[in-house]
Every structure is written in C-alpha cells, then in structure tokens.
Amino acid sequence: MNYTFAYRRYSLPFRTPLRTAHGLWTRREGLLARLEHEDGGVGFGECAPIPWFGTETVAEAAHACATLGSRASDERIGEIDAARYPCLRFALGRAKLSAGLSFPEKHLPTAQPEASPYLPVAALLPAGRAALGKIAALAEAGFRTFKWKVGAGDMADELALLDDVCAALPAGARLRLDANGAWGRRDAERWLSRCVGYPVEFIEQPVAADAAGAEDLLLGLATDYPVPIALDESVVGAGDVGRWLEMDWPGIFVVKPSLLGDADGALKRLPKERTVFSSAIETGVGAKTALNMAFEFFADTEKPRALGFGVWPLFEDARFDGPRAAPFVRAEELEQFKPEILWNALN
Numbered sequence: 001m002n003y004t005f006a007y008r009r010y011s012l013p014f015r016t017p018l019r020t021a022h023g024l025w026t027r028r029e030g031l032l033a034r035l036e037h038e039d040g041g042v043g044f045g046e047c048a049p050i051p052w053f054g055t056e057t058v059a060e061a062a063h064a065c066a067t068l069g070s071r072a073s074d075e076r077i078g079e080i081d082a083a084r085y086p087c088l089r090f091a092l093g094r095a096k097l098s099a100g101l102s103f104p105e106k107h108l109p110t111a112q113p114e115a116s117p118y119l120p121v122a123a124l125l126p127a128g129r130a131a132l133g134k135i136a137a138l139a140e141a142g143f144r145t146f147k148w149k150v151g152a153g154d155m156a157d158e159l160a161l162l163d164d165v166c167a168a169l170p171a172g173a174r175l176r177l178d179a180n181g182a183w184g185r186r187d188a189e190r191w192l193s194r195c196v197g198y199p200v201e202f203i204e205q206p207v208a209a210d211a212a213g214a215e216d217l218l219l220g221l222a223t224d225y226p227v228p229i230a231l232d233e234s235v236v237g238a239g240d241v242g243r244w245l246e247m248d249w250p251g252i253f254v255v256k257p258s259l260l261g262d263a264d265g266a267l268k269r270l271p272k273e274r275t276v277f278s279s280a281i282e283t284g285v286g287a288k289t290a291l292n293m294a295f296e297f298f299a300d301t302e303k304p305r306a307l308g309f310g311v312w313p314l315f316e317d318a319r320f321d322g323p324r325a326a327p328f329v330r331a332e333e334l335e336q337f338k339p340e341i342l343w344n345a346l347n
Helices: 058-068 074-078 086-100 128-141 155-168 185-194 214-224 238-246 263-269 284-297 331-336 339-345
Strands: 002-020 023-037 042-047 071-073 118-125 145-149 174-178 200-204 229-231 252-255 275-277 307-310 328-330
Touching: 002 058, 023 058, 023 086, 023 339, 042 086, 042 284, 042 339, 058 086, 071 074, 074 086, 118 128, 118 284, 128 145, 128 155, 155 185, 185 200, 185 214, 200 252, 214 229, 238 252, 238 263, 263 284, 275 284, 275 307, 284 307, 284 331, 284 339, 328 331
Parallel strands: 118 145, 118 307, 145 174, 174 200, 200 229, 229 252, 252 275
Antiparallel strands: 002 023, 002 071, 023 042, 118 328
C-alpha cells in the first residue's frame, strides 16, 4: 500500500504544570501524523513521546518522519525501528488502520458499546497537601478510584499525609500511589510496610526502571509485601511487556498504548485482571485511539480496573483535550473527537 504522508509538530502549554518525580512538566510536545491511502482513505495518529520513560524524543521522531518524505509505503513504514521509535511506530500504525477503515462504506472501529458501554476512570490528585482539597469534590462527582502522586516532595511529609488522604476518601474507595521511580529500596520498603491495611490498590513504579538491579528489586518487593506493585516506566515498549511476562511478574501492568510501539501484540499477552490503561498525556487524537483500544481490550471483562485517563482539562488550548475527566468514559463519547479538526488547528 502507498500513502501520501504528512506530519505536524505541536508544543502545547498545560493549563497547570504537572509535578512529577522528574520535575515540573510545563508543556506537551509531540506530533500528529496523517496518511492518505492511494484509494482515498485518510487516517491520523499521534506520536506523544515521554523521553524520561525511555522513548524517542520529539526531535528524533520528526527526523524519522522527514526521512519518509511525502510518500510512504507499508514497507518504508515497517523499516522504522519500533524499539528505537515506539511512539512513532504506534502513530503510523494507527494512522494506517484508520486510513484503511475510512472509506465511505466503512467506519472507524468502535468500542463495542453493546458489550461494554462505559469504563471506570481514576481521578488524578495533585502531589502533596493539595490533594486534600480535591478529594471531596471528586468523590461527590462519583469517582471511587484516586491516584496520588508521591515521591515529589519530602518523604516524611508525604507519609504523614497518607492518613489524611485515606481518611478523606469516600467509603469503598481505592487509592493508587504513583512514585514515578523516585525511591530506593529502603524508601520503597518503608512505604510498602506503611500501606498495609490502608485502602491502597497498588504502588506504581516505586523504584526507577533504569536503577541498578531494578528488575530483581521490583520482583523481590512484589513478593515480600502484600501491597501490590504496578509497573509503569518499566513497561514502555512491547519488548518490556514480554520480558516481564517471561519473568512471571505477579503485580500490575500500567500500560500507555501510545508508548508501546506494537501495542496490539503486547495487549494480546497481558492478563486483563492485572492491566491498567493509562494516559500518556496525549491530545484528543491519541486519547481517542488509546481509549478505543481499552474498550476493545476489556469488552468481555466484568470489573476492569479504572483507567488512568482522568487528566483533562489539560491544555491551555482546550481544543486539544481528550474527554473531560469523569468517573466513567463512555464509548459513544469518543466519536465526537475528530482528528482532522486538531490537525487543521496546527496549520
């Protein structure tokens, strides 16, 4: 198959900078890809790298796009190394799929609403004491899973806040703690010991994926403590997913489809009861793609884990936001997001 290919970079400031263990994140950079099939179908994909997760940079992805030129074939696209350019391969793969399904007699894949019309969503809490001021309103809105960023401030202060955060949660709620790899062994052990008996669903990425001996350390922690551990930065690409499955990882997999490269291949191998879909802080283009994949993945699952997509409103330019944060996302809502509108907004 041959396509007309184009891409457009974006650099979008956040409404509010995001505090993580890697520092303050003030704007999202990425690119949108457009493929037009020689028979007329048009498809879009989003490349939304997060370099500190181990993906390519936006500049590297743009350079690879430039080498494709204005004409691309399946063969040329397939030559782009998925291990080196996972986000770009994901974007081009989804653009190809939607281009092939956008002829007049076809339509973009839907999320099988008859099987799973909606999926639960986790509310994202700010780091530190600011979390306490957000919980009541989010609980009243209907959220029952909350994600709190830890490892971004003084550890003693965060440990002291845990009681207050848990006390503020509504009855039956669950709390996810996301450390973004901020801790070493001793700090991770301290948190895992402290969380026993608390309504903690899991602790996400307690130690850095690239730390010395990280795999053995994570496996040991997951075995030694009853509080589940989730991998996030450790499962960036499809190869990472396969490696952890081969090591019989007993915990949770937090997957960001936009970062996986061969997302379809990776998702086929993952256990649904231990998988959480999460946003890579994409625009509405990437969000629609990832959420449609989540609906397909959980179509026959009775009680899927809440999605990590409670991030919007996110951008100063609201046109680029995905579905506004709500306790549930509905399959039918995704059809209102038109990738071509966002593509044109970057012109």
